[in-house]
Amino acid sequence: MHPFTYAKAADMREALNAGWRGGRYVAGGTTLVDLMRETVERPDVLVDISSLPLREVVVTGRGGLRIGALVRMAEAAAHPKVRVLYPVISEALELSASAQLRNMATIGGNIMQRTRCTYFRDVTAACNKREPGSGCAALHGYNRSHAILGTSDHCVATHPSDVAVAFAALEATVHVLGPDGERRIAFADFLLRPGSTPNREQALRKGELITAVEIPAHARPLKSGYLKVRDRQSYEFALTSAAVALHVSGGVIREAKVAAGGVGTVPWKLPAVERHLIGERPSDRLWAEAAEHAADGARPLTHNGFKPELLKRTVERQLRTVGGTK
Amino acid sequence: MSTELPAEAETSSVEPPPAPTRRTFIATTTAAGGVAVVGGLVAGPPALAVEEAVADEVPPxxxxxxxxxxxxxxxxxxNRTSLLDLLREHLDLTGSKKGCNAGACGxxxxxxxxxxxxxxxxxxxRLEGAEVTTIEGLAKGGQLHPLQQAFIEQDAFQCGFCTSGQIVSGVGCIQEGHTGSRAEIREWMSGNLCRCGCYVKIERAVEQAAAGRKG
Structure with missing residues (x-):
């Protein structure tokens, strides 16, 4: 680990000042400290933001939610309002990491977490994300866990977060505060696809700090849930996953929010699947037909040719779990 | 929990604040202003490299x-010291084990x-004012913590390396109330790996201690 100076921000202003001067924000630290030890991350200054007043979960409007950036994963998952209004968020959180890590990691940090690509974490390997211009060892290396959607010739790393998949499905907004004041960024625009600059991962400007993630109020009744498929039953990243939320009224699907994880360079929204569902009546056949679109545009690599089919089945199963059958 | 114990006032400086020697002065100025300052303090180029190396030995x-x-x-x-290293290397509390050192084994x-x-x-x-409880802090008045006793009774370990982490994690799991079934215990204890494969008995031990707490 490279040496760094440490400062704890007493308030937002102090934090933003330090951030503007190049300080690196640290909340739960579960990704950052790990990557610092591997020397993948080498911040000169750590700005501890854990004292900032960003710990609230607030119900907004008619059933929306604003989750403070410093709410821990465990706290968000257990929060009664989150569990009642958006089970898909609770489930995604509780299927992530371990109880210990969920007691440390925060919501803001979760969507800032970096890929688990082994080549990214290995400072001796080529990686455009870590070392722009050095190449991508995963492209022709061992890439079983890598992405099939949103990839480029420069990077095929998967975004590792589960709850970010739920946020993508629910069309969340990220609230940020920076030197120029407050901004709201649509979740779809917050995490960046690699393109030719995989080192740029979020649409944050210099010194900006995430203050909250807001889930809009969706039509009720809303049923939602998260399915995660992985190599072992617990404490593992997704091979594929599906976040599904459905609003069914008068026997007809009026709203469908669907996104996939473990397959994209960012959480992957599935508009073609959503379109296929809207206006239709729930049935096993409908779930299967809609899920056929889940892997549209997929580009499998040498070792993850199984992912498109696994993704379709994951989405189909979760549609059936959430939507039931008639 | 042992954190309820009255704190015995003890101040130990495990790495006494270094005396203001030339070495620490250099380190401080280096941290604050860059190595250019160092160059001004030494006689010639050969010594510069030495002084930089020395400065590196005393990081912020x-x-x-x-x-x-x-x-x-x-x-x-x-600043780079982990809580684990503070416990093991500075405070002589070696019950907490270093397995993966990457948050993967528990x-x-x-x-x-x-x-x-x-x-x-x-x-x-980052732990100013924090209350930390390690495996060494679970027993009270010569009495093992109920979960420590349950581990012995259920024979829930072989090599023992993961055991202190399993027990402290189990204490957390019980406090959180995630012991409604064996499946629930299994899921909520999944952050602790056991290479010997004692999972079934670990589950039973946690179940036993949780039942004792309820009763």
Missing amino acids: GSRVSLTVNGVRHTVTID ACTVLVDGRRVNSCLTLAV
Whole structure:
């Protein structure tokens, strides 16, 4: 680990000042400290933001939610309002990491977490994300866990977060505060696809700090849930996953929010699947037909040719779990 | 929990604040202003490299006060020090184990302010005022913690390396109330790996201690 100076921000202003001067924000630290030890991350200054007043979960409007950036994963998952209004968020959180890590990691940090690509974490390997211009060892290396959607010739790393998949499905907004004041960024625009600059991962400007993630109020009744498929039953990243939320009224699907994880360079929204569902009546056949679109545009690599089919089945199963059958 | 124990006032500076020698002065100025300052202090180019190397040996540190198993400690540490290393290397509490040192195995699990966490991923410098409980702090008045006793009765370990982390994690799991079924215990204890494969007995031990707590 490279040496760094440490400062704890007493308030937002102090934090933003330090951030503007190049300080690196640290909340739960579960990704950052790990990557610092591997020397993948080498911040000169750590700005501890854990004292900032960003710990609230607030119900907004008619059933929306604003989750403070410093709410821990465990706290968000257990929060009664989150569990009642958006089970898909609770489930995604509780299927992530371990109880210990969920007691440390925060919501803001979760969507800032970096890929688990082994080549990214290995400072001796080529990686455009870590070392722009050095190449991508995963492209022709061992890439079983890598992405099939949103990839480029420069990077095929998967975004590792589960709850970010739920946020993508629910069309969340990220609230940020920076030197120029407050901004709201649509979740779809917050995490960046690699393109030719995989080192740029979020649409944050210099010194900006995430203050909250807001889930809009969706039509009720809303049923939602998260399915995660992985190599072992617990404490593992997704091979594929599906976040599904459905609003069914008068026997007809009026709203469908669907996104996939473990397959994209960012959480992957599935508009073609959503379109296929809207206006239709729930049935096993409908779930299967809609899920056929889940892997549209997929580009499998040498070792993850199984992912498109696994993704379709994951989405189909979760549609059936959430939507039931008639 | 042992964090309820009255704190015995003890101040230990495990790395005494260094005397203001030339070495630490150089380190401080280096940290603050870059190595250019160092060049001005030395006679010629050959010595510069030496002084830079020396400066690297004293990286930025901080003073932090925290309570471990009811005892207050004030320490001056390199900012890079993990809570696990503070416990093991500075405070001589070697019950918490270093397995993966990457938050993947759970052998280093301790309670911070009552919550189970991976001490290997916790920077000690961030723990000002925190209450830490390690495996050494679970027994009270010569009596093992009920979960420690359950581990013995259920024969829930072989090599023992993961055991302290399993027990502290189990204490957290029971406090959180995630012991409604064996399946629930299994899921909520999944952050602790056991290479010997004692999972079935670990589950039983946690179940036994949780039942005792209810009864």
